[in-house]
Amino acid sequence: MTTETTGTAARDGASRPGGTAHSPFVRACRRQPGPHTPVWFMRQAGRSLPEYREIRANVPMLESCRRPELVTEITLQPVRRHGVDAAILFSDIVVPVAAAGVDLDIVPGTGPVVAEPVRTAADVDRIRPITRDDVSYVDEAVRLLVAELGDTPLIGFAGAPFTLASYLVEGGPSRTHAKTKALMYGDPELWHALCARLAEVALSFLRVQVDAGVSAVQLFDSWAGALSEADYRRYVLPHSTRVLGGLADAGVPRIHFGVGTAELLGAMGEAGADVVGVDWRTPLDTATRRIGPDKAVQGNLDPCVLLAPWPVVEAEVRRILDQGRAAPGHVFNLGHGVLPETDPDVLTRVVALVHELSARPVE
Numbered sequence: 604m605t606t607e608t609t610g611t612a613a614r615d616g617a618s619r620p621g622g623t624a625h626s627p628f629v630r631a632c633r634r635q636p637g638p639h640t641p642v643w644f645m646r647q648a649g650r651s652l653p654e655y656r657e658i659r660a661n662v663p664m665l666e667s668c669r670r671p672e673l674v675t676e677i678t679l680q681p682v683r684r685h686g687v688d689a690a691i692l693f694s695d696i697v698v699p700v701a702a703a704g705v706d707l708d709i710v711p712g713t714g715p716v717v718a719e720p721v722r723t724a725a726d727v728d729r730i731r732p733i734t735r736d737d738v739s740y741v742d743e744a745v746r747l748l749v750a751e752l753g754d755t756p757l758i759g760f761a762g763a764p765f766t767l768a769s770y771l772v773e774g775g776p777s778r779t780h781a782k783t784k785a786l787m788y789g790d791p792e793l794w795h796a797l798c799a800r801l802a803e804v805a806l807s808f809l810r811v812q813v814d815a816g817v818s819a820v821q822l823f824d825s826w827a828g829a830l831s832e833a834d835y836r837r838y839v840l841p842h843s844t845r846v847l848g849g850l851a852d853a854g855v856p857r858i859h860f861g862v863g864t865a866e867l868l869g870a871m872g873e874a875g876a877d878v879v880g881v882d883w884r885t886p887l888d889t890a891t892r893r894i895g896p897d898k899a900v901q902g903n904l905d906p907c908v909l910l911a912p913w914p915v916v917e918a919e920v921r922r923i924l925d926q927g928r929a930a931p932g933h934v935f936n937l938g939h940g941v942l943p944e945t946d947p948d949v950l951t952r953v954v955a956l957v958h959e960l961s962a963r964p965v966e
Contacts, residue, residue, distance in 0.1 A: 622754065623754055623755070623756040623757075623818040624818075626641070626688065626689075626754060626755070626756050626818070627639055627640075627641040627688050628641040628643070628688045628689040628756045628818075628819070628934065629756055629818055629819065629856060630932075631899060631932045631933060631934050632819060632856035632858070632877055632878050632899055632932060632934065633856060633877065633899075633932065634897075634899050634931040634932035635932070636963070636965055637965060638962065638963065638964075638965050639957070639958045639961045639962050639963065640924060640927065640933055640934070640935050640957055640958075640960075640961035641688035641689065641934050641935065642687060642688055642934070642935035642936065642953070642954050642957045642958070643687040643688055643689040643690070643691065643758070643934070643936060644681070644685075644687065644936060644937050644940075644941050644950060645691070645860075645936060645937055645939060645940040645941065646940030646941040647681035647685065647687060647691065647941055647950070648677050648678055648680055648681050648690075648691065648693045649940070649941060649943070650943035651941050651942070651943055651944070651945040651946075651947055651950070652680055652681065652684065652947055653947075654680050654684075655677060655680055658673065658676060658677065659677070663708075663709070664695060664709035664711075665695070665697075665698070665701060665708065665709050667693075668693070668694045668695055668698050668740075668741075669698075669740045670740070671740050671743040671744040671747055672747070674692070674693045674694065674740075674741075674744040674748075675744055675747045675748050675751065677693040678690050678691070678692055678693045678744075678748055678757070679748070679751060679752075681950075682752070682755060684947060684950075684951060685947070685950050685951045685954050686951070686954050686955070687954055688755070688756070689755065689756045689757070689758050689818075689819070690748065690752055690755060690756070690757050690758065691757070691758040691759075691760065691821070692741075692744065692745065692748070692757060692758065692759050692760060692812065692817070693744075694741065694760070695709060695715075696760070696761065696762025696766065696767065696823055696825075697709065697715045697762070697767070697770065698738070698741070698808075699733055699737075699738060699761065699762075699804050699805065699807070699808035700730070700762075700767055700770075700771070700801070700804065702733050702737040702738050702808075703730050703731050703732070703733050703737070703804050704729055704730060704731050705717060705729075705730060705771065706718035706719060707770075710775075713775060713776065714775060714776045715770050715775060715776070716774065716775045717770060717771055717773075717774045717775060720771060720772055720773065720774035720782075721768075721771045721772050721786075721797060722772075722786075723793070724793060724796065727793065727796050727797045727800055730771075730797075730800050730801070730804065732803060732804065732807065733804055733807050733808065734807070735811045735814075738808060738811055741808070741811055741812065741815075742811050742812075742814075742815045743815075745757065745759065745811075745812055745815035745816055745817055746815050746816060749815070749816035749817075756817075756818035756819060757816070757817045757818055757819075758817060758818070758819045758820065758821055758858075759809060759812030759813065759817035759819070759820045759821075760809075760812075760820060760821040760822070760823060761805040761806075761808045761809050761820070761822055761823070761846070762805060762822075762823050762824075762825075763805065763822050763823060763824035763827070763839075763842075763843050763846065763859075763861075764798040764799075764801040764802045764805060764839070764842035764843060764845075764846065765798065765824055765826065765827050765830075765838070765839045765842070765843070766823060766824050766825045766826045766827065767801045767804075767805070768783065768794070768797050768798055768801055769783040769826050769829075771797070771801075772786050772797075777826075779829075780826060780829045783829075784829075787834075787838050791838070794838060795838075795841075795842075798838075798839070798842040799842060799845070801842070802842040802843075802845040802846050803845075805822070805846045806845065806846045806849040806850070809822075809846070809850060809853075810849075810850070810853075813850065813853045813855055817855065818855055818856075819855050819856040819857070819858060820850065820853075820855060820856075820857055820858065821857075821858040821859075821860060821880070822843065822846055822847060822857070822858070822859050822860070822876070823860055823861075824839070824843065824859070824860065824861040824864075824871070825860075825861060825862050826861075826862070827839060827861040827862075827863075827864055827867060827871070828861055828862050828863025828864045828865075828867065828882075829863070830867070831866070832866050832867055832870055835867050835870055835871075836870055840870055840873065840874055843859070843871075843874040843875075844873075844874045844875055847859065847874050847875030847876055848874075848875040850875075851875065856877045856878060857875065857876045857877050857878070858876055858877070858878040858879075858880055858901060858934075859871050859872070859874055859875075859876035859878070859879055859880065860879075860880030860901065861880070861882075862882050862938075862939055863882065863884065864881075864882065865882075865884055865885040865890075865893075868881065868885065868890055868893040868894050869893045869894060869895070871894075872893075872894040872895060872898050876898065877898065877899060878898060878899040878900065878901050878932070878934060879894050879898050879899075879900055879901070880900075880901040880902055880903075880936070881900055881901065881902035881903040881938065882902065882903060882938035882939055883902070883903050883904065883905035883906075883937070883938030883939070884938070885903070886926050887900050887902060887903055887923060887926040887927045887929065887930060887933065888926045888927075888929035888930075890902075890903075890930075891929045891930040891931075892929075896931055897931070898930075898931075898932075899930060899931060899932030899933065899934065900927065900930040900932070900933055900934070901933075901934040901935075901936050902923070902934075902935075902936050902937070902938050903923060903936065903937070903938040904919055904920065904923055904935075904936070904937050904938060904953075905919070905937070905938055906937045906938065906939055906940065906941060906942050906945070907942070909937075909941070909942070909945045909946070909949050909950065909953070910942070910944065910945065913949070913952070916949060916952075916953065917956060920935075920953060920956050920957060920960070921960065923935065924957065924960055924961055935957045935961075
């Protein structure tokens with residue numbers, strides 16, 4: 604999918620005007636010293652911002668992800684407001700699955716809902732490969748954003764095979780992932796066929812974003828924490844490795860993130876990421892020992908802390924920065940996404956505080 608006109612620029616941030624290769628964010632991902640610890644927030648472009656709620660009024664979620672100009676504006680909003688060190692593409696992990704022919708919708712207050720959950724090999728066969736033409740709106744949005752952002756990196760993303768498979772098997776969000784595990788344990792052949800198909804969809808989706816110019820990618824495995832390490836290694840790791848390993852030549856940092864993954868951090872690091880995201884349950888110094896010295900870490904302020912009085916927020920930011928120094932590279936973030944009820948001004952103050960506390964001379 605790479606072409607001579609897009610591939611080179613996508614694989615070398617320094618080759619683009621206002622390239623991002625020397626930005627604090629990319630440097631931290633590559634375990635290189637920078638002027639300060641970079642910070643961005645998962646779900647920073649979202650319901651906590653009044654300007655987001657205004658622009659999204661009466662526009663369904665999937666439709667909003669398919670409008671390049673709207674995606675561009677929403678993605679830029681937190682960069683303008685908070686001064687974060689990276690933007691993340693406004694989209695949803697089920698966008699490529701819908702492009703692959705799955706009948707689904709993102710229902711307000713519920714999340715992705717699948718019309719016909721996956722049960723058989725025929726259901727898997729209906730999930731077709733995707734091309735750039737299938738998600739041309741994403742390609743266009745990334746190009747628009749790269750031009751607007753200049754030397755601020757843009758992060759692309761996709762859902763990991765396990766999390767996507769869980770949505771497709773359950774038919775929507777689940778607390779127990781019971782149907783997912785029943786298929787995983789009861790029909791491993793079908794399970795691996797499903798995850799292999801989804802790995803190719805996710806990889807193609809990320810390749811489109813890389814070729815259009817993103818500076819990094821993040822693979823979200825939000826529900827992987829529902830598994831034991833043994834099950835993760837058997838049923839999930841090969842497919843996540845296919846996605847992240849498939850981007851080994853892309854020239855951009857790869858971030859891997861999941862929730863409730865304390866016991867999986869080492870295995871997740873083996874999947875091929877340069878940076879492992881850590882939720883708020885595991886201190887970053889402990890996470891670094893589990894992941895190893897050859898990976899940067901990302902995280903990991905509890906999103907609920909942002910609802911506390913400022914002295915509490917400040918103390919927690921200081922603690923996380925202190926623990927993050929144990930890692931060879933640290934990208935400050937939350938341990939999950941920004942909650943809708945978060946005061947945006949607190950996020951702005953956190954960015955300024957992280958920059959102030961971590962400022963250091965760079966040769």
